[in-house]
Amino acid sequence: xxxxxxxxxxxxxxxxxxxxxxxxxxxxxxxxxxxxxxxxxxxxxxxxxxxxxxxxxxxxxxxxxxxxxxxxxxxxxxxxxxxxxxxxxxxxxxxxxxxxxxxxxxxxxxxxxxxxxxxxxxxxxxxxxxxxxxxxxxxxxxxxxxxxxxxxxxxxxxxxxxxxxxxxxxxxxxxxxxxxxxxxxxxxxxxxxxxxxxxxxxxxxxxxxxxxxxxxxxxxxxxxxxxxxxxxxxxxxxxxxxxxxxxxxxxxxxxxxxxxxxx
Amino acid sequence: xxxxxxxxxxxxxxxxxxxxxxxxxxxxxxxxxxxxxxxxxxxxxxxxxxxxxxxxxxxxxxxxxxxxxxxxxxxxxxxxxxxxxxxxxxxxxxxxxxxxxxxxxxxxxxxxxxxxxxxxxxxxxxxxxxxxxxxxxxxxxxxxxxxxxxxxxxxxxxxxxxxxxxxxxxxxxxxxxxxxxxxxxxxxxxxxxxxxxxxxxxxxxxxxxxxxxxxxxxxxxxxxxxxxxxxxxxxxxxxxxxxxxxxxxxxxxxxxxxxxxxxxxxxxxxxxxxxxxxxxxxxxxxxxxxxxxxxxxxxxxxxxxxxxxxx
Numbered sequence: 001x002x003x004x005x006x007x008x009x010x011x012x013x014x015x016x017x018x019x020x021x022x023x024x025x026x027x028x029x030x031x032x033x034x035x036x037x038x039x040x041x042x043x044x045x046x047x048x049x050x051x052x053x054x055x056x057x058x059x060x061x062x063x064x065x066x067x068x069x070x071x072x073x074x075x076x077x078x079x080x081x082x083x084x085x086x087x088x089x090x091x092x093x094x095x096x097x098x099x100x101x102x103x104x105x106x107x108x109x110x111x112x113x114x115x116x117x118x119x120x121x122x123x124x125x126x127x128x129x130x131x132x133x134x135x136x137x138x139x140x141x142x143x144x145x146x147x148x149x150x151x152x153x154x155x156x157x158x159x160x161x162x163x164x165x166x167x168x169x170x171x172x173x174x175x176x177x178x179x180x181x182x183x184x185x186x187x188x189x190x191x192x193x194x195x196x197x198x199x200x201x202x203x204x205x206x207x208x209x210x211x212x213x214x215x216x217x218x219x220x221x222x223x224x225x226x227x228x229x230x231x232x233x234x235x236x237x238x239x240x241x242x243x244x245x246x247x248x249x250x251x252x253x254x255x256x257x258x259x260x261x262x263x
Numbered sequence: 264x265x266x267x268x269x270x271x272x273x274x275x276x277x278x279x280x281x282x283x284x285x286x287x288x289x290x291x292x293x294x295x296x297x298x299x300x301x302x303x304x305x306x307x308x309x310x311x312x313x314x315x316x317x318x319x320x321x322x323x324x325x326x327x328x329x330x331x332x333x334x335x336x337x338x339x340x341x342x343x344x345x346x347x348x349x350x351x352x353x354x355x356x357x358x359x360x361x362x363x364x365x366x367x368x369x370x371x372x373x374x375x376x377x378x379x380x381x382x383x384x385x386x387x388x389x390x391x392x393x394x395x396x397x398x399x400x401x402x403x404x405x406x407x408x409x410x411x412x413x414x415x416x417x418x419x420x421x422x423x424x425x426x427x428x429x430x431x432x433x434x435x436x437x438x439x440x441x442x443x444x445x446x447x448x449x450x451x452x453x454x455x456x457x458x459x460x461x462x463x464x465x466x467x468x469x470x471x472x473x474x475x476x477x478x479x480x481x482x483x484x485x486x487x488x489x490x491x492x493x494x495x496x497x498x499x500x501x502x503x504x505x506x507x508x509x510x511x512x513x514x515x516x517x518x519x520x521x522x523x524x525x526x527x528x529x530x531x532x533x534x535x536x537x538x539x540x541x542x543x544x545x546x547x548x549x550x551x552x553x554x555x556x557x558x559x560x561x562x563x564x565x566x567x568x569x570x571x572x573x574x
Contacts, residue, residue, distance in 0.1 A: 007419050009340035010373030018370035022356075025367050029358040098354040104317055105348030105416065106371035107340045263278075263309070263318035 009107040019108065019116025020123070027124075038131035041077050046070060046135070049196065061198045063227055070141045071150070071226035072195030074132045075218040078125035078154040079161045083186055085121045086165035087178045090257075094169070100261055110261040114254050118162040125158015126151050129222070142226050150225040156242050157218040163249040164214070170256025189215045194223075217241045268293045268423060268454040269314065273325040276309050276318065276478075283309045284320075285478035296445065296455040298469035298486075300462070302566050306478040307458035308351060308427055314456070315343055315425060331422065342423075344372065347416030351427040353408045355415070357400045361392065364400065365415055372419045379418070386414040390444065406437035413441065417448075424448060426457040430464060442468050462558030476566040490561055495521065495532035498556045499539040501548055502528050518542075523564075532556065 010018070027034055050066045060068040093099035103113060130151045136142040168181050190196070192206065193215035199207055210216050217238035224230040269291040276284040284306040291297040299307040312318035314330055316339030328334055330342050355364050362383055369379035387393045390410040395403060403411065409429070416424060429445070430438040445468050449455055459465055465472045466486045473483040482489055518538060523530040533539050536553050543551040 007344045007372060009344045010371075014373045015371070018373070021370050022367045025363060026356055026358050029363070097357070098350070098352050099356065101317070101350050101352070102354035102368075102412075102415075103371065105315065105343065105346075105350060106368060107344040108371055109340060262316075263312060 012112070015108050015112040016116045016119065019103070019113055020120050022103070023117065023120040024123075027120075038077065038081070038128045039135060041128075042070075042073055042132040042135045045073050046139070046141070061200070066141050067227060068198075068223075069196060070132070070136045071223040072193075072219055074129045074136075074150050074222045074226070075125075075154055075157040075215065076190055076193075076195050077128040077132055078157040079186065079189070079215055079218075081128045082121040082125045082158040082161040083165045083182070085124055086117065086162045087169050087172075087181060088175065090117065090166055090169045091172065091175050091178070094257075094260060095175075104261060110258045111254055113261070114166060114257055118159060118166065118250065118253070121162030121165075122155045122159040125161070126155035129154025129157070136226075144226055144228060146231075147226040150222040153218050153222040153225065156221075156239075156246075157215075160214050160218065160242055160246055160249075163246050163253050166253035167249045167256060170253055170260060189213050192216075193219045195219045214242070214245050266293055267291070267329070268295075268331060269297075269456065270327070270329040271310075271314075272327045273323070274310065274313065274328065275321045275323055275326060276306070276313060277321055282478050284313075287475070287478065287480055289473055289480065289483065291454060291456055293454055294449065294452050295470040296449050296457070296468050298465040298472040299456070299458045299475060300460065300465055300472050300562065301458075301475035302460060304477075305475040305566075307475060310475075311425055311427055311456065311458060315339065315346055315348055344419065345421060346423040346425060347419065347421035349413050349416045349424070349426040349429060351431075353412045355400045355408060355411060360397050360399050361387070361403070361411060362396045364411065365418060368415050369418050374418070382418060382420075386417055389417070390414045391440065406433050409433060409437065410441070413444070421453065423454045423456065426455070428458055428460070430459070430461065438464070460562075462562055466558055474562060474565055481565045482561075486558060490556070490558060494556050494561050494564060496534050496556060497532070497536045497539060497553060498560055499531040499533075499543060499551055499553045500528060501531065501543070501551050530560075532560075 009015070046066065046069065050069055054065055057065045059065060100110075100113060104110065133142065133147060133151055137147075165181075168178075172178060192199075192202075192210045193213060194210065195215070199210045199216070202210065221235055221238050224232075224235055267290055269289075271290070272288050274284050274287040275282070287306070287310060289297075299310060301307050309318055313320045313328065314335060316335040319336065320326055320328065328336075331345065333342050335342055356367065359367065365383045365386065366376070366379055369382065374382070383396075384393075387396055390413060392407060392410055392414065395407060400408065400411075413426070413429065416426075424445075426445070430441050433441070442464070445455055445457075449468075455468075457464075457469070469486055471484065472486055472489070474481045474489075482493065484492075519533050519535060520538060520542065521532045523532070531539055531542065539553045543553075
């Protein structure tokens, strides 16, 4: 072995991409078991709720119920995958597998690790919404050509729940406590975000509560790209909400997790 | 300054009430193998983590840390770019095979795939893992995983290699292989900093060592010099004899013999082995054993035989 080292740390972009690449390699090493659930989930939801409820409810507001439901669950699957990745996944890497201890021996900062991981959560969010879209295209539920853009909303949703979940992870000491997050926060969000029923007829207080939660905004944006005549400047408010939400929870996540990574 | 790899002055690290590192000073020369010895909880790992920025030292004005001219708080990435780190626990990606593990890690250094694959082949050769290139981590033995973790730390051809208990829990064959590799690396000019609680390990590969206890440095020097200047050359170990039998008779007997006892074992130290066996025979003791004293005896002498609360 010849011996010389004049290596400098790689650029910021290279460092973040290398973290993303690590997660991508590990995820794809279980390709078979990781490739099916994203397609199976929407089939179960659309089959279960769509056929069951669909027999009684033909229209929801101004649109076909199945279309309403399908355009709603594009981002909910993205929410769940990002939340799992950045709670259980992050916690296991941090506490059990000590993956970060290994990675922090390389020229990476905790900041790089966290940003790379959130970007990966966004990527998974994009992938899962893409899978829902593919299912809805194949079943003919969504045929609107702009709907492919909804997968980008899935990316935003993944980032948003990546930052939120990593912030939660930064102060969770016991892995079982994530149950509170999933049943206490994400499940109600799933129902009161306008994904499965419209918010218009809820009492005013609940409407405000629904506007406060992040999922509502990505559901509205994703749906606007899947059904005709819904696009408008009003969506900028939702995008603005997402941007601010990502910045705040991202900052909290970095601040909290850094403390757990550096003794 | 130029022949120094690491210079640490008045290093302090506290976790709440616990003082993990207590005003520690030491210097590591370029190209030497330097060992931090001590029982669990002595502050060895914490000291290492501070050197590569995984832990932050307490901010007190007297502290200074210099690693090849860089400070871990400001230049952690630079230090890590020219260092190789072997943490105490192997944390390989168990879903990936051997080559993919190293490939993923090479990306952290910004290496392109072609140069990385070339380097990986060299490293698997060096650590004698060439046949395992496509094997999943779960199928590797503990010793192979350790060798792979060391190979991973060498991917960037480090100037400084930091090993935290490199051979703890490994069988003798693997330990000797790892020692040989560390010696080879040192001959290539790599500065090596390691922690261990195996005295044998320090004796085998370290040029200089410090013995730490409760965050403080207790002794510093060359392994064999420390031994000869702080301890008699021979020790006799006497088992299972009650204090009453021995008290009175031998404790009054000076004669160039020093005694220590721990639980129901007595240790008699002397530079004259024949005096030790003569003593044993005069006492009619059948279970005794005279041997050369080693670093372990020194270690126990200076850090105490009893357990501390972290062991």
